[in-house]
Amino acid sequence: MTDYGHDLLFGTFVTPAAQTPQHVLELAVTADRAGLDLVTFQDHPYQSTFLDTWTLLTYVAARTERVHVSGNVLSLPLRPPAVLARSAASLDVLTGGRLELGIGAGAFWDGIARMGGRRLTPAQAVVALREAITIIREVWDVEAGGAVSFEGRYYRLDGARRGPRPAHDIPIWVGAYKPAMLALTGAVADGWLPTMEYLPNGVDSLPELNARIDDAAQAAGREPAAVRRLVNFMKGRFSPSSHGLLDGPPSQWVEQLADLALTHGISAFILGGDDRTMTERYAAEVAPAVRELVAGERSRSGA
Template sequence: MTDYGHDLLFGLFVTPSATNAQHVLDLAVTADRAGLDLVTFQDHPYQPAFLDTWTLLSYAAARTERVRLSGNVLSLPLRPPAVLARAAASLDILSGGRFELGLGAGAFWDAIAAMGGRRLTASQAVDALREAIAIIRDLWNTEATGRVRHEGPYYPMAGAKRGPRPAHDIDIWVGAYKPRMLALTGAVADGWLPTLDYLPEGVASLPGLNARIDEAATRAGRDPAAVRRLMNFMNVRFSPTSQGMLDGPPGQWVEQLADLALTHGITAFIVGGDDPAVAERLAAEVAPAVRDLVRRERG
């Protein structure tokens, strides 16, 4: 059993549909008013059916008051890290410290290349992400002296000025599934953000994947608990009888999410489906009960 002791977060994984933009914004506002913790948006800049995620994040931040916002996850190959660092810090300042940075190494390389992005191998993409995270953190670090210089092969920098400093310490959450990405997550990230549907054996995959992150964190001299474990759930439904993971009555949701927290260390639950009724029930019926159950079990 692995419980890393983090507070629990509940949120939405929203499809940024361009043809239903008002519904997308309404979901963010619903989450904010209902008391959820997070609203996250998919990021596929090469997909014309979707709104640009960064524009959407900015607009949603202006329409909400308390909920935290993130891309889930932002496509690094089409978002240069130096520009991304300044944009993230700016949005964090403007939103009052409500932005977190979900970041991915890239996928759908044909589409990325068609948009003018650099095509990378899987190994190169991991190395580029590691470089990018270092650059982003250097640019946010306004207490350090001197300009940011970086000689890596993917994002060389010849003396960029630091800043602006974010309003709070922005977390970097990495979407990762394979060994080198999991190792990167343990070594340098603040959180691991996979989608349950993409895990090879579902929940049964979690002990092995967590162990890879923990081992990498330890090798890097970090406490494994420094890496929050988050999870996207794409196919969810409130239904009268149990049909599977997050497909059943609220009581089943409570038991399943509490088990994920206490047994596997998952402490941020981000649900898809784009249904405002699900968002409201998650906030009103599930989140308080899961928090209470986990609190009691933790003692």
């Protein structure tokens, strides 16, 4: 049993469809009004049928009041880390601390290359991501004073100015599946953000993958709990009877998500589907009950 003790977060994963921009905005506003914690968007700058994710994050942040926004996850090869650091800090300042930073090493390399991005091998992409995380945090670290110089294999800064300082400590959440990326996540990231449907054995994959992150965190001198565990669910359905994970009545969803929190340490549950009614039911019938159940179990166990 692994419960890292984080507060629970509930959010949505909205498709940034360029053909239906008003629907995209309505889904984000619905999540905000319903009381969810997060609205997230995938980032594929080479996909012409998608809105640009950073532009969308900014627009959604301006049209909402309390919900936090994040890329899920931003494509690093097409978003230079020093510029990304300034963009993230700026939006965080403008929203009063409502920006979270989900980032990935890159995928769909043909599309990245067509957009002018550098094609990397998986091993190279891991090194580049580690360098980028270092640069992003250095740019944010206004208190350190002086300029930022960095000589890496894939990124270089020569006296870049620091700032602006984010309004809150922006966590860096990494999308990761393979051993090297999981090790990087444990060593330097603030969160692990996979998609349940992409895990090789679904929920049964979590103990092994969590252990890889935990081992890497400890090897780096960190507590495993320093890394929040988040999960996207692309398939969810409210139905009268049980048909599997997040496919059944709300009471079943509550039990399953609470078990993921208490047994596997998952503390953020991000729901896809692009359905306004499902978003409202998720916020009203599932999220509060999961919080209550997990709080009760933690209280009984002394966590």
